[in-house]
Amino acid sequence: MAIFLQAATNGLLLGGVYGLVSAGLTLIFGVMRIVNFAHGEFLMLGMFATYWLGRASGLHPYVLLVPVGVLMFGVGLLVQRALIDRVLGRTDEAQILLTVGLSAFLQGAALFVWGADYRTIPTPLASASVAVGPVYLSVARLVAFGVAVVLAAGLYVLLVRTDLGRAMRAAAENREVALLLGIDTGRIYRLAFGIGTGLVGVAGALMAPVLATFPTVGTLFALTAFVVVVLGGMGDIVGAMIGGMIIGVTEALIATYVALDLAPLATFLIFLLILLVRPQGLLGKGRV
């Protein structure tokens, strides 16, 4: 029982971060109908940014959450302006290939510039944990989970309660109508892509004390995020958080009780099943 609780808790905590990564991806999909295959590379960039800023300034990764988030928000704006905007309205294939190309470019460039080494940020947090009953909670993972949930909740409030959020949802619903209502969809798209990228950047900063940083670290996160987004319903923020936790717990339990290396297998089998049975997602209604 203690083992089960421990595994489930670990999975839940990591699942929160999956949720945050997926929230960014699903926001971008919901608003712009673009699946960003370079999303994982933005996570990687967030981790490297945290690493290098930390090295340069000596600041704790958690202090860097905000600057890294802002930096990645800016990267998102740029990428949307320079690249994504040019394939909006083109076929799925063109959009997939553009972001696949971006993914290869960023991964290759990171490998070239920073090398393939695994880099870790030594903080006392990495090994600190607190005991809750029979379960040990890693402090770093607990913080990551907490920040992820707060940010996702913030994004949800932004979408539901603010004018900007309403404009985003209108643009997501129907571009033409949004334009008629006087909504600047270009600006909405830039913001959506920027926010989605900023969120995954923060997720990177949260993961930097927990995981090693290396150029291909984003791949598995990105693939997991696809699964989560499809599970939670494309464009559904709450669905992404819940889906992230479901996948996190499933992976942890399979890793504990079946085999460590079969965890991704389970994730992808779930994925194929959902795509076949309910492509609109298990949880969501399929919108922002």
Place this chain on the structure above:
Amino acid sequence: MALLELTGLSKSFGGVRALREVSFSVDEGEIVGLIGPNGSGKTTLVNTVTGMERPDAGRVRLGGRDVTGLPAPSAARAGLARTFQSPRPFLHMTALENVAVGALLHAPRVADALRAAEEVLALVGLAGSSGLPASALPSERRKRLDLARALALRPRVLFLDEVMAGLNPSEQADGVALVRRLNALGIAIVYIEHVMKTVVTLCPRVVVLDHGERVAEGPPAEVLADPRVVEAYLGTAGA
């Protein structure tokens, strides 16, 4: 016995009832006009009979055989062919290759299909365009190409979905002559059209749809005088 027989055909999309228990039949060698205002369900009827959509209820019989809800390729094999309201040629294939795709249904080898496709292209007056990519054809010739593809299937019943729209009077006259020629080959035709002049010229009998319902049937002169038909068209740009 009727060649094509629709009984109680119904189809809804969400809450919209696009077809409500439509019944009519087409005899061997007949040209039946199918008219009605925009959105009255004409194209849905074509889609439902030729397999692009599955009917919610009702029966379709072709030559006595039940072909209800057959998927599109099987419907084509059974002898049902259609053109598209706005032509949908394979843009990156030549005119000849476009038609060969249809001709392959009955041809044992590609070479046979290409030969058959040449003949069909000549029949519709596109012999000179056979080597051009479909994307290079102007819209009037794209319509002929759409028709040629369907003909290459050697259909028993051919649905022509607004083939005259956008054609000038002399092109329309050519079109009418072409439809007559096809009919003379023994192909039964369901002729969907807004250009009433051609309907009156071509169709001894017309069926009128309104809001997915068959509201009238009979010789064009009679039907067009029917108050229900007049009402259906009132305020619409159709007639």
Place this chain on the structure above:
Amino acid sequence: MTPGESPPLAHPAEGLAPAGPRASRMARRRGLWAAAALAALLLVPFWLSDRYVMHLWVTFYLFAALALAWDLIGGYAGQLSLGHAAFFALGAYTPVLLLQRWGLSPIAGGVLGAALAAAVAVGIGSIVFRLRGVFFAMATIAFAEIVRALLLHFRSLTQGDNGLAIPFTGERPLDLMFRSEAPFYVIALGLVVVTLAVTARMRRSRIGYYLRAIRDDQDAAESLGVVSRDVKLAALVASAALTALGGTVYAFDIGFINPDSTASLGLSIEIAIMAIIGGVGTLAGPIVGAGMIVALTQITNAALGSRGGASTALYGLLLMVTVLLRPAGLAALWSRPTGRRGERRGAA
């Protein structure tokens, strides 16, 4: 895809249909040229003594064959697979395991690997062909990741991420073990020829016509009696089997395989990229694309040292440029004009 819209990667509308005796004369002349070129290429190993350079040629041929095989489903059928590494891995692991366990010649093992890949293609195809666009691409990625996870997991069979080495036990042609690289040169060139032949034949066959029709407008094709799922499945099966043969050649040429080198998403993407930047739906495109990627890797390695990443970054860049500026692929730069260029650009 809605009608009238240009496909994502525009295809040249070459008239494939032969047109009279002039065409058949041209075809015969082209056949002669091809035979002469092939003979010349076969002579290369005789004056090429440098093993490394010869290995480069093998790599080029291998990638060319893989890109051509991918094009069957990715280009002609327009189904953007990002999971082809799975078939490659099946073709690599099957003969190696059969050789190590039962001493089966990899010539037979390669054929069995191709058969296995074909069978798997039938299974996975009947699932993924129900999906379109992004979902299709994602499902193919998931499929390949499943294969990779299985290869990693069943260590007793595959040695997990340690991989399988094929120890050299002397010159044994039946086991595809050669002291010289020259036999692999011939084998890899042979694979290109076979793949080209399959592709060329398919283009002129019923399936070729159907595939191009489906890619342009699936609904219209179905209304003409084309059972699109079966046609796509046929293309996938051929593509998977040829890709698996590539895996076999790779395994015995290199002498070592592991899940990362044979079943990774990176490899799937690389294969697709080669066909796309060269130009899908043409015979020359995937070959040109493979040549460009192999040359690019060499040049960047020479210029920037063996530090990895530069070539990956460059081909990512190349892919973006292709998508944004030249959807017909870079090979279209020197393909003869078909009178459609303007339209293609207009559609971009």
